Amino acid sequence: xxxxxxxxxxxxxxxxxxxxxxxxxxxxxxxxxxxxxxxxxxxxxxxxxxxxxxxxxxxxxxxxxxxxxxxxxxxxxxxxxxxxxxxxxxxxxxxxxxxxxxxxxxxxxxxxxxxxxxxxxxxxxxxxxxxxxxxxxxxxxxxxxxxxxxxxxxxxxxxxxxxxxxxxxxxxxxxxxxxxxxxxxxxxxxxxxxxxxxxxxxxxxxxxxxxxxxxxxxxxxxxxxxxxxxxxxxxxxxxxxxxxxxxxxxxxxxxxxxxxxxxxxxxxxxxxxxxxxxxxxxxxxxxxxxxxxxxxxxx
Amino acid sequence: xxxxxxxxxxxxxxxxxxxxxxxxxxxxxxxxxxxxxxxxxxxxxxxxxxxxxxxxxxxxxxxxxxxxxxxxxxxxxxxxxxxxxxxxxxxxxxxxxxxxxxxxxxxxxxxxxxxxxxxxxxxxxxxxxxxxxxxxxxxxxxxxxxxxxxxxxxxxxxxxxxxxxxxxxxxxxxxxxxxxxxxxxxxxxxxxxxxxxxxxxxxxxxxxxxxxxxxxxxxxxxxxxxxxxxxxxxxxxxxxxxxxxxxxxxxxxxxxxxxxxxxxx
Numbered sequence: 001x002x003x004x005x006x007x008x009x010x011x012x013x014x015x016x017x018x019x020x021x022x023x024x025x026x027x028x029x030x031x032x033x034x035x036x037x038x039x040x041x042x043x044x045x046x047x048x049x050x051x052x053x054x055x056x057x058x059x060x061x062x063x064x065x066x067x068x069x070x071x072x073x074x075x076x077x078x079x080x081x082x083x084x085x086x087x088x089x090x091x092x093x094x095x096x097x098x099x100x101x102x103x104x105x106x107x108x109x110x111x112x113x114x115x116x117x118x119x120x121x122x123x124x125x126x127x128x129x130x131x132x133x134x135x136x137x138x139x140x141x142x143x144x145x146x147x148x149x150x151x152x153x154x155x156x157x158x159x160x161x162x163x164x165x166x167x168x169x170x171x172x173x174x175x176x177x178x179x180x181x182x183x184x185x186x187x188x189x190x191x192x193x194x195x196x197x198x199x200x201x202x203x204x205x206x207x208x209x210x211x212x213x214x215x216x217x218x219x220x221x222x223x224x225x226x227x228x229x230x231x232x233x234x235x236x237x238x239x240x241x242x243x244x245x246x247x248x249x250x251x252x253x254x255x256x257x258x259x260x261x262x263x264x265x266x267x268x269x270x271x272x273x274x275x276x277x278x279x280x281x282x283x284x285x286x287x288x289x290x291x292x293x294x295x296x297x298x299x
Numbered sequence: 300x301x302x303x304x305x306x307x308x309x310x311x312x313x314x315x316x317x318x319x320x321x322x323x324x325x326x327x328x329x330x331x332x333x334x335x336x337x338x339x340x341x342x343x344x345x346x347x348x349x350x351x352x353x354x355x356x357x358x359x360x361x362x363x364x365x366x367x368x369x370x371x372x373x374x375x376x377x378x379x380x381x382x383x384x385x386x387x388x389x390x391x392x393x394x395x396x397x398x399x400x401x402x403x404x405x406x407x408x409x410x411x412x413x414x415x416x417x418x419x420x421x422x423x424x425x426x427x428x429x430x431x432x433x434x435x436x437x438x439x440x441x442x443x444x445x446x447x448x449x450x451x452x453x454x455x456x457x458x459x460x461x462x463x464x465x466x467x468x469x470x471x472x473x474x475x476x477x478x479x480x481x482x483x484x485x486x487x488x489x490x491x492x493x494x495x496x497x498x499x500x501x502x503x504x505x506x507x508x509x510x511x512x513x514x515x516x517x518x519x520x521x522x523x524x525x526x527x528x529x530x531x532x533x534x535x536x537x538x539x540x541x542x543x544x545x546x547x548x549x550x551x552x553x554x555x556x557x558x559x560x561x562x563x564x
Contacts, residue, residue, distance in 0.1 A: 065387060065564045083560075085302065088393035099384030101318055108317065115310045116393045 015041045015194050016062055021071035031057050032218040042191050046205045047198040048278050049215035055198040059167050063093040092161040096168040098152045102141035110155055119160025128154035146172045157188050164195040170204040182208050202274045214281040222281045224290035226272055234259045235273045247280035302395040311394055311402035319378055327418055334422025351445035354453040361454050368415045369476050373407045374491045376484035386564045396560045416454050423449045464533040471544030478551035485558045510536055
């Protein structure tokens with residue numbers, strides 16, 4: 001019997017490509033200089049950073065609302081700032097501060113997106129409205145800020161866009177709505193869709209994202225698949241941190257720590273603690289790229 | 300150009316009227332009421348009741364009304380680019396920049412050149428209704444019968460028999476005023492009704508004064524600026540102005556397109 005093995009390398013398609021990006025607002029310090037980043041399709045990506053790190057700015061650059069001072073930000077080969085129709089039809093940006101004309105009814109407002117987005121799924125939109133407990137015939141003026149935000153999220157998820165950019169989507173949402181948001185998101189995304197969620201509320205996106213980007217001082221300090229981090233590091237807590245811990249943080253019960261997995265071993269330390277991970281990156285104890293770019297198949 | 304779709308332009312026009320319907324309803328109703336009040340006040344002037352009110356009087360009022368329409372309605376173009384939130388929404392609508400510009404131009408043209416003349420006409424009818432039914436009874440005067448009925452076609456200023464240069468100058472002026480106000484709305488936002496008319500007045504002064512200066516520099520006698528004719532009955536000055544007006548109109552839209560393309564939020 002002949003058994004053959006082969007290793008297949010599959011690199012997921014890059015959807016957003018950031019090359020040597022430099023940007024600053026007029027007469028302000030540089031927010032990023034010579035930044036490089038590739039975002040592949042089929043991922044939910046958490047974009048983390050301190051206040052003023054440039055998360056929203058990077059989102060706007062990806063959405064085509066800002067023009068790079070130098071370098072390029074492109075979507076499937078085309079510059080995002082060109083705001084071409086194929087790009088706009090495949091991208092939806094939900095900003096942090098939503099502003100919906102208050103005199104409109106929910107269905108009137110959503111009809112705008114229905115008209116312009118060829119992939120708009122009306123059934124899905126109505127299901128999402130129902131999950132978020134918003135009535136279609138209501139006037140927007142009767143919705144609270146949180147409900148308006150949920151409306152915008154529902155619209156965003158129904159457009160059928162391949163690239164979804166959500167800037168601080170959980171700001172203004174109450175606790176039950178945050179759970180609904182996580183549940184809806186985890187069940188909503190198609191394989192060829194990519195969602196980027198920019199947030200400083202790390203807990204809101206735990207167990208939701210599968211890739212993390214941490215921005216600090218205008219640079220991408222960490223770009224990692226959580227699965228890969230889980231393979232390479234152990235996130236744990238105990239009375240004492242081991243000597244070889246990469247990062248240690250004091251905890252009520254002792255210490256929370258990150259330890260590199262010994263080579264060849266695979267101890268499951270559970271899903272990475274995003275808050276601990278973020279603090280480790282900001283403290284300069286952990287950085288780099290940890291991406292799964294190889295799939296292995298045997299036959 | 301494969302970036303232009305009639306259906307997307309129509310959707311953009313629908314979007315404009317949906318998002319700003321309160322504004323458009325307010326100006327339509329407001330203009331109707333204002334025209335009625337102004338016309339009634341004008342009719343109440345004793346001399347008009349004695350000598351009558353003719354089509355030419357309507358045309359004078361309409362001319363002022365038309366200027367106001369250009370400044371306050373056409374000049375409020377790109378209303379979605381006034382605030383940050385609405386700019387984000389508008390710029391990211393899946394339509395090309397040229398479609399967005401065309402939609403704005405068509406919306407403003409249709410409101411200014413189709414809807415507003417009808418509003419003026421209805422305003423006059425309303426004033427006539429109030430004047431004839433109420434004022435006659437209150438004031439016991441029969442002098443309202445000297446008020447002519449407004450013929451809608453008299454609002455059309457261009458008439459047969461006028462020299463082609465007059466028509467070209469008038470059409471060029473309207474095109475230029477429209478395009479410049481739309482361009483101005485992208486630079487000055489809600490203050491466009493102040494700044495752009497000021498710039499236009501400055502432009503006219505510079506054009507006229509520079510022509511006179513050039514003329515006096517090159518001629519020994521005090522030649523009348525209208526004596527230099529390029530065509531029969533068409534002074535050089537007027538001919539050059541006609542070309543400048545049409546060129547200016549095209550350039551305004553060209554700059555408007557690029558301003559929209561480079562807009563950042």
